[in-house]
Amino acid sequence: MSDITITERQAGDVTVLDLEGKVTIGEGSVELRTTIRRLLGEGKNKILLNLAGVGYIDSSGIGELVSSFTAVKKEGGTLKLLNLTQKIQDLLAITKLLTVFDTFDDEASALSSYN
């Protein structure tokens, strides 16, 4: 069984991915990568990752967030993060990635930031 469940929904032209579970080395990271690549293939390049349900992320998962960010940017789009748990926030602070990602703690602000 996969470590992560990714639910996709559309809010205007922004695709919101609700992540539930672990983004770690192995399946969790691979599933996120596959989903992002598929969305880009469908021309969806405004992507918001809702991390509220992510109980755990490791360095491999952080690497996958970076990889997704870069892949989306390369296609002229934007990937942003929503609802970081305190632990994820700490890990992004340690890695200085809070300077790279746009992060939000409410969905309405996150969605309006794409306009």
Add this chain to the structure above:
Amino acid sequence: MSEIREITLPSRIESVEQAAASAEEFAKSRGYGDGVLFAIDLAVRESVANAINHGNKFDEEKKVELRLAESEQGLEITVRDYGAGFVVDEIPDPTNPENLLKTNGRGILFMNSFMDEVEWSNPPGGGLSVKMLKKL
């Protein structure tokens, strides 16, 4: 009284979860709090993943050894692989602006950030060993 747990794992991804579960059970049985549990979990996952991936390079003939030991100083975690080893000081700093968008290289940063002491060595018989201490 000191407690020790030692497990040997094959070099495959599933071993990371197995190592983390064993460490969590050990740490919970010692009554550690959430902050310590998180630090131990992260350190074990990152060090075992490094050993499997960068050390043994997924060669299942080569094992990864995990040792958990409680002492007066705290909890000591040792992870050893049997790979070719690498020079830890040569790993680029992932927080340098030119490295921020690299997809790997953050595991050692997490180990250093969440553990109180991290010491690398090349044990007799080959491979690389990392000993980490979490003070309690």
